[in-house]
Amino acid sequence: MVAAGFPPAPAYGGLSNGGPGGGGMGSGSEAASVKLKLDLHDIYNRGADIDRALRDIIDEAIRTRAPLVEIIPGKGSGQLKKRVLRFLDQKEIKQLYHRVEKDSRNFGRVFVHFRH
Secondary structure, X not given: OOOOOOOOOOOOOOEEOOOOOOOOOOOXXXXXXXXXXXXXXXXXXXXXXXXXXXXXXXXXXXXXXXXXXXXXXXOOOOHHHHHHHHHHOOHXXXXXXXXXXXXXXXXXXXXXXXXX
């Protein structure tokens, strides 16, 4: 389902780098300013796709040395956000990032901070 006026999201849920010019690799200073974004609205009911998209965005953040990933599970009932937080709390995933921040002004958004 695509909202009017918005282009269709990729099949894995809307992975974008949030920076100008797309996902190309640039100089080290450009990579440091990149914020990655993952919108899970389109795959909210497909568990394997959710886990794959989360793992892909974490791997991309490490590869591009992005300091921040914004994950948007949406507001809804809170079940998708709980799933995201459980995924991030896994021992092997937890080792890959610095900290998780739940947006205090927007319940439907989670930030994952990295130290590279």
